[in-house]
Amino acid sequence: MYTKRFWIDVETTGFNTKRHFAFQMSYLIEENNAILYKRTLEMRPDIYDQYEFSKGAENVHGYSREQIVLFQPERAAFAALIDDLRLYGKKRLTLTGYNINFDIRFLKAMFERCSDEKSTGSFYEYFDYMSCDILQFVQAYRIGGIIDLQHIDLESVCRYFGISIADAHHSMTDILNTKAVFDKMIGMAGGHAFN
Secondary structure, three states: OOOEEEEEEEEEOOOOOOOOOEEEEEEEEEEOOEEEEEEEEEEEOOOHHHOOOOHHHHHHHOOOHHHHOOOEEHHHHHHHHHHHHHHHOOOOEEEEEOOHHHHHHHHHHHHHHHOOOOOOOOHHHHEEEEEEEHHHHHHHHHHOOOOOOOOOOHHHHHHHHOOOOOOOOOHHHHHHHHHHHHHHHHHHOOOOOOO
């Protein structure tokens, strides 16, 4: 079966897309289980003073406001993203990640701020309406008694599968670890499911 996935993870200044923004975004573009491309973008909105920088979020990812405001403008990062999508996303990509709805909300907010549909295209010109949440697979395996986990945050799941969590909460590390979790689960399923 043909598959084309856009694995994505973002690090943000908080949880609310109106008050916070994604300052780091990493993605893998995969076709038929082969990684075609990977990139990390670090950015700040042009008018970043209108956004909040949560101390709680900073304690998780380790990036200070002072570091983030030195990143490239979001529109420059968005232009790079669009170039990648045009090159690799000729068929709409399935957004894939861990607790993916969080990442999708921030990606959509970026599109709302930066896109000009005439020149860049709309969100759903590049992405499928359906997404793939690896967290839901983990939960299904846990409920089905296939794996025995008390907590299903990404770090706990990585530990369970023996995947290194060094440099966790960097978006590239987290999305590579998410894919590694998925690959382990496919192995448990005999390699046939979800391909």
